[in-house]
Amino acid sequence: MSEVSKKRRALLAGMAGGLGAIGAGDSRPLAPDDPTKLQGPPPTEVGERSPFERPRRTVMKNEPASSSRTPLQDLTGIITPSDLHFERHHAGVPRIDPERYTLLIHGLVERPTIFTLADLKRFPSVSRLYFLECSGNGGEALRDPKGDLTPQEIDGLTSVSEWTGVPLALLFREVGALPDARWFLAEGSDAAVMTRSVPMGKAWDDAMIAYAQNGEALRPETGYPARLLLPGWEGNANVKWIRRLELAERPFFTREETAKYTDPLPGGKTRMFSFEMDAKSIITFPAYPTKLASRGHWEVTGIAWSGRGRITRVELSVDGGRSFTDAELQEPVLPKCHTRFRKLWNWQGEPATLVSRATDETGYVQPTREDFLAVRGADTRYHFNHLRAWKVRGDGSVEFALV
Ligand SMILES: Nc1nc2c(c(=O)[nH]1)N[C@H]1C(S)=C(S)[C@@H](COP(=O)(O)O)O[C@H]1N2
Ligand SMILES: [Mo]
Secondary structure (H helix, E strand, O other): OOHHHHHHHHHHHHHOOOHHHHHHOOOOOOOOOOHHHOOOOOOOOOOOOOOOOOOOOEEOOOOOOOEEEOOHHHOOOOOOOHHHOOEEOOOOOOOOOOOOOEEEEEEOEOOOEEEEHHHHHHOOOEEEEEEEEOOOOOHHHOOOOOOOOOHHHHHOOEEEEEEEEEEHHHHHHHHOEOOOOOEEEEEEOOOOOOEEEEEHHHHHHOOEEEEEEOOEEOOHHHOOOOEEEOOOEOHHHOOOOEEEEEEEOOOOOOHHHOOOOOEEOHHHOEEOOOOEOOOEEEEEEOOOOOEOOOOEEEEEEEEEEOOOOOEEEEEEEOEOOOOOEEOEEOOOOOOOOOEEEEEEEEEOOOOEEEEEEEEEOOOOEOOOHHHHHHHHOOOOOOOOOOOOEEEEOOOOEEEEEOO
8 A cells, every 4th residue: 555545544544533432342353463363253144344434324404304415425436335325205215015016107108017026127137337316416515505514415415326227218118108108207106106207218218217226126215126217317307116107298297397306597487307417526535524634645536427428527626726637537437427536636735725627528517606606596406516625724624615
């Protein structure tokens, strides 16, 4: 391990808040100098994290709690462990017996059909890595954010999984979707009966009914046993516990796409069906509450993503956005997925303001807060993708900032 990463490890270990305290409840001996003398515990049926590692989702404190956030600052690479995938549900998590689960597809189709879970699994499946992001993500960062926000608190409503399921196009061909069908309604079977209208084009493109995540069945909170997955589109339309799809000529204008998930714009206009998540990025290290322990080299790293395809560029600024240089994009760089970026930074104790700026394959560039507000207005409620910044003080402490 390099000196730089050793130091960073030591720093992060220090932040975890008392390794002694965590180890104390564990009766296993610490590794002795002679490892041949160590009697390890026997293999187990299900593994657990090292007791020294305690990544946690943060559960939002509103009553009743309806979301929890991924600890972005604790993750490496691009995958979110399934038990740390963010959660957002409007009326709890239903308990669904996979043997009794069904999905009805009807409306403008030749053959209305009820599929069991076993039926869905008989179709050829696909497995793809995609991010899923709540369109409310980042709202705390827009108005008057405090400096003591962590990456998790700002943008923890986005996660990446490898999703496995059946392409919706196969199911729609199976039931004989009629040419008049332009939209379909997706309905969940939770108490919220979440319903959204989705253009048919998404089904012919890359939508799927997902039943597995990171190599195993979906977690109950991510939609077990099956959910709609609309790669790159706002989280809300990715209906969990999916039970019904109804094909129609026009959208249904449900509550979730009129009263909610509709954006007031300046001049009394309204933006509806704003499905695609715009390109965005956030630095996850250094970030609050990190304190850089010393001058010298530090690796600035974070994630960038776009609902419109691949990230093609991430630029970094250390002077609050006056000048930028390119960060390295770490492979794999996948469409509609988090992309990790990194760049070595030689910090000599000067106050600095770190900013990341993402560009996607359509040429779209992540906007400044000023440009964002000029287009979207102060009353905007979703899709907060303006630039985020971190101020590094002379003493190495870091706080959240906007530029
Ligand atoms: N049936 C149903 N589907 C739902 C929801 C819900 O409450 N019920 N919440 C939506 C919202 S707002 C988001 S952001 C995503 C969150 O997915 P996750 O909990 O798997 O992260 O699911 C969407 N699908
Ligand atoms: Mo959401």
